[in-house]
Amino acid sequence: MPTAPAGTLYRGREGMWSWVAHRVTGVLIFFFLFAHVLDTALVRVSPESYDTVMETYKNPIVGLLEIGLVGAVVFHAFNGLRVVLVDFWSRGPRVHRQMLYAVVVVWVLLMIPFTIRHLGNVFGE
Amino acid sequence: MATTQAPSVVAPRSRSSARSNTELYAWLFMRVSGILLVVLVLGHLYVNLMAGDGIAAIDFAFVAGKWSSPFWQVWDLLMLWLAQLHGTNGLRTIINDYAERDQTRFWLKMLLYTATVVVLFLGTLTIFTFDPCIAGSTYEFCPAD
Numbered sequence: 001m002p003t004a005p006a007g008t009l010y011r012g013r014e015g016m017w018s019w020v021a022h023r024v025t026g027v028l029i030f031f032f033l034f035a036h037v038l039d040t041a042l043v044r045v046s047p048e049s050y051d052t053v054m055e056t057y058k059n060p061i062v063g064l065l066e067i068g069l070v071g072a073v074v075f076h077a078f079n080g081l082r083v084v085l086v087d088f089w090s091r092g093p094r095v096h097r098q099m100l101y102a103v104v105v106v107w108v109l110l111m112i113p114f115t116i117r118h119l120g121n122v123f124g125e
Numbered sequence: 126m127a128t129t130q131a132p133s134v135v136a137p138r139s140r141s142s143a144r145s146n147t148e149l150y151a152w153l154f155m156r157v158s159g160i161l162l163v164v165l166v167l168g169h170l171y172v173n174l175m176a177g178d179g180i181a182a183i184d185f186a187f188v189a190g191k192w193s194s195p196f197w198q199v200w201d202l203l204m205l206w207l208a209q210l211h212g213t214n215g216l217r218t219i220i221n222d223y224a225e226r227d228q229t230r231f232w233l234k235m236l237l238y239t240a241t242v243v244v245l246f247l248g249t250l251t252i253f254t255f256d257p258c259i260a261g262s263t264y265e266f267c268p269a270d
Contacts, residue, residue, distance in 0.1 A: 023215075023219060026215045027216065027219065029212065030212040030215065033208055033209065033212060033244070037205070037209075037244045037247060037248045037251075038247070040188070040248070040251060041247050041248070041250075043188050043189075043251065043255060043259075044250070044251055044254065044255070044256075044259070046259065046260065046261040047184075047185035047186075047259065047261045047262050047263070048261055050185045050188070051184045051185055054183050054184055057180055057183070058180055058181060063180065066174075070174070073166060073167075073170065074167075077162070077163045077166065077167060078163075080160075080163065081159075081160070081163060083156075084159065084160060113175075114174070114175065117174075117175055117179060118174060118179060118180065121174075121179035121180050121181045122180060122181070124181070
C-alpha cells in the first residue's frame with residue numbers, strides 16, 4: 001500500500017475535519033471510560049478510597065479538564081447523530097455541512113450553561 | 126491445430142467462502158448504540174454534573190443513593206456495555222486504519238479486547254455487587270460490626 005506524501009489533506013473542509021474531530025474525541029472518551037470504570041470500582045474497596053479519588057476530580061485543574069471532556073462528549077454525541085442522518089436520511093449527504101454548523105450551535109448552547117455551572121461547583125459559589 | 130485459450134481471469138481477492146456480514150452489523154451497531162448513548166450519557170452528565178451541586182456532591186453516599194434504585198442500576202449497566210462496545214469497535218476501526226503491519230494490528234487488537242473484557246467484567250461486578258454497608262461505611266441503617 002503506497003503511503004501518502006506528507007502534507008496532503010484529504011479534501012479538507014467540514015467533511016474531513018468533522019471526521020477527524022469525531023475520531024479524536026472518540027479516542028479521548030474511550031480512555032476516560034477506562035479510567036472512570038476503574039475509579040468507580042473503588043466503591044467495592046472502601047468508601048474512603050472512593051472519596052479520596054473523587055477529591056482529585058474536584059481539584060480546580062482537573063475541574064477545567066472536565067469541561068474539555070464534556071465538550072468532547074457533547075461534540076461526539078451530536079456529530080454522531082449527524083453521521084446517522086447522513087447515512088439514513090435521503091437529504092443527509094446534501095446538507096451535511098449545514099448539519100455540522102447546527103452541531104456547533106447546539107454544542108455552544110449546551111457548553112455555555114454547563115461551563116458556568118461546573119465552574120461554580122468546582123470553585124465554590 | 127492449436128486453438129487460442131481465453132485469458133484466465135484473476136480470482137477475486139475477497140474469498141467468497143470467507144465473506145460475512147460482520148462489518149455490516151458492526152456499522153449498524155455503531156448507529157443504534159450511538160443513538161441510545163446520546164440519551165444515556167447526556168442524562169448521566171446532567172444528573173451527576175448539572176443537577177444539585179454537581180461534581181462537588183459526588184462521593185460514596187452519592188453512588189449509594191443512586192444505586193439504591195434499580196432504575197439507575199439498569200441505566201448504568203446499559204450505558205457501560207453500550208459505551209464500552211461502541212468504543213471498542215471505534216478503536217478497532219482506528220487500529221485497522223493506521224497500523225500497517227499485520228503483527229502490530231493483531232497485538233493492538235488483542236490489547237484492546239483484553240481491556241474491553243476487564244472493563245465489562247469489573248464494571249458489571251461493581252454494579253451487581255455494590256454494598257452500601259461495606260466496611261468503613263458510616264450509614265445508620267448498617268448493622269454494627
